[in-house]
Amino acid sequence: MTDHPSTYHADPENVGRIDWDDRASLHRKDDGHGVLDSAKGLRRGTLAELVRHVQLLPEEERQKYVIQKAGDHRLGTAEIEALAAREDFPPPE
Structure with a gap:
């Protein structure tokens, strides 16, 4: 997984590209957010x-x-489906 800043010298990196290797976690929609x-x-x-x-x-x-x-x-259902439909969505490893 990548762990780098989203800008370099105040210029955005990868404009328009999705960082598919970015860290993420799956949550219940109604988990209450909060400190924990x-x-x-x-x-x-x-x-x-x-x-x-x-x-x-x-x-x-x-x-x-x-x-x-x-x-x-936080990505909801519509945004997740849109990401899965992108042409650059990586195939399973």
């Missing part, structure tokens, strides 16, 4: 791994989960 939010993660991995995992769930189950990406961005 990171401890509530059900699964950890790369963004690509977790998007693939959610997409393999039955459709009615997908609605129950969000992916929290490094930097505190």
